[in-house]
Amino acid sequence: MSIIRHEFEKMNVTKIKKAKGNKNLTMITSYDALFAKLFEEIADMILVGDSLNMSFAGKPDTLSATLDQMIYHTNAVCTGAPKAFVILDMPFGTYNNKDQALTNAVRVYQETNAAAIKIEGGEDRAHIISHLTSNSVAVIGHIGLMPQFVRSEGGYKVRGKTEEDTQQLIKDAIAVEKAGAFCIVIEGVMSDAAKRISEAVSIPTIGIGAGNVTDGQVLVWSDMLGFFESFKPKFVRHYMTGAQQVKDAVSQYKSDVQDASFPAKEEEY
Template sequence: MKNITVSSIKKKKNQEKITMITAYDALFAKLFDGEVDILLVGDSLAMSFGGEKDTLPIGMDEMIYHTKAVCRGAEKSLVVIDMPFGSYDTKEKALHNAIRAYKESGASAIKLEGGIEKAETIALLSENGIAVMGHIGLKPQFVRAEGGYKVKGKEEGEAQSLLRDAKALEESGVFALVLEGVKAEVAQEVARSVSVPVIGIGSGSQVDGQVLVWSDMLGFFEGFTPKFVRRYLEGASLIRQGVREYAKDVREGRFPSEAESY
């Protein structure tokens, strides 16, 4: 299997569903590598592994650190780094931080949140050789400003706004879009309206691909399970059981055995 590139992702539009999950370290990146098309080093790690209430506290240093680790573990899947909150609020800052992300992390692309208002920023990044994945709909970095996580596309005005955002980002040069928390029928319309792949999360099945946070889909995160998540493994239970068996063997003198000793 050849390395997956930005170009090969674009070619999957209307041809093959795109698969994407998050990854935050080399160990799991190596396990996921080649099984999915894209590994997203998401700012979701602030919540999943940092215990934060939202994604906003994480910064560029942390994102680059984790992305470098993922790139060391991934040889086939395309690696995308999330630009954290506050790292692209001006065009100049966005270019500076995106160049830094490219140079230091080894990622093949960056992802940032925003619609029409970020079109000029994305165009600038594209002009400077940086591959950009957009993110519209429910935007986690806006959760404090919007007072929570709210499904988009319920009203006609919202649906039209999403369509305008998608077209603006397509024209600005994104190679793909993440569409989060959008009513399924609106998501389908958005996917049909643009020539770049639209990857959904909580946005129905009639888009060009899907993305999930790996700790959600594999059952490691037990805080809550969003409606759009399907669990493919009870990871937390398996890990907990393994640790219990290890602790029991140590306490009862069964580990280490003679074969496990020097």
Template sequence: MKKTIQILQAKKGVEKITAITAYDALFANLFDPYIDIILVGDSLNMSFGGNQDTLSIGIEKMIYHTKAVCKGSKEAFIIADMPFGSYQSGDMALKNAVKIYRQTHADAIKIEGGIERSELIRHLVHEGIGVIAHIGLMPQFARFEGGYKIKGKNQEEAKKLLDSAIALQDSGASMVVLEGIQAKIAKNITENLKIPTIGIGSGIHCDGQILVWSDMFGFFERFEPKFVRKYLDGSSLIKNALQTYIQDVKTGNFPSLEESY
């Protein structure tokens, strides 16, 4: 069954929501039968593109990867990240969100930012665009903030996060991603919202969790965030398999007679 925002919102307080990133049809097809949400994250600029941060990817590349993911998915709820610089005004955000909707089968777009994004989100929702909000540690603000900073460390930050989450909900956001927020603060936000929260590095009390696929399966080796649980040592498996292939080619073991025409 195709996941809709209504199905996902009905899970709040009943069943945890599962989410993962994907950037192509191959992995989207592998994840699709099992996962609730697939995010085409701008994280692909780092794990797929080899860049130092998410800031240099543009709207056309995000559309390209979202189209591929949509081709590989039939059931998951698909979210496309709005990249840095694509929603600096309401009109710009609407133009780029409409482009994503027209050229892909994405179910919603995701926007980073707190209470200051409220009117922008209201504008998009009014035009029929599903919006997922994203607060806390926001990778698109990493240069501005001098790195990736955990949020909710004091009372002022905690209040600002809660106020933002409520304002974004009231503006029509369908869900809120909580990234890099102190667990007790994320718990308080989750309990005060009617819409689901999706956590990443924000503790167990969120309504769902998301991880970047290349992190959780052990393919991204540059660094490993504290919040990532590695479910597979993918990098070692690939390297070992590759070495076996090389050895088989060099020794004449591959291809065999059965593998030849």
């Protein structure tokens, strides 16, 4: 299969905002220097998602991720991909009020090279986003299905199934944009609703489980590359069978060790 790569262009907030209506943006998660380097010149944005708590640490949800963890992994990503536009996903409990949010966001900027942070919430968090952006912090919003709300919501629930809910999501998006966010992630939303949300704002929307009507897409790398075997979300497309390929490769390594065909003469000093 041939791979088409766009000419690498280092992204910034201005370029991302101008992409709306001009090109679909590609975002992918990464948690370490190795994979970040692989993604650096392909993806428009790299998100150090709190999803690392599940895909990297094996936890049942994202809620126990800490800011120390996020800063550690963001530094690894920034080291591996110094030219990338890197976003730190602010973990649960780090932005409950505007002063706490600013204190933690300042720490992120001082201790990492992250270009922006991501915050979950709509109208209810707009005042926090406004406080951050007015203090020179670049913010990506996140509305719809919000993983940090999984316990209070009683699970992961698709949004935008009713006109009332769709209207609320549109209000959320408009409030986030007015607060100064330069981009919005829309997760787990019916595609018809996601289209209306995207049309209601002038900043790009990045979908995950929201159809192809948004201004871009984001996926967790271990999902899209087939490394996560427990289940496959409906919105995920596997671009390789990573888990099986790794198992096959390690099995071949074991076989080569057992029959002494590895290391070969040319692999000796």
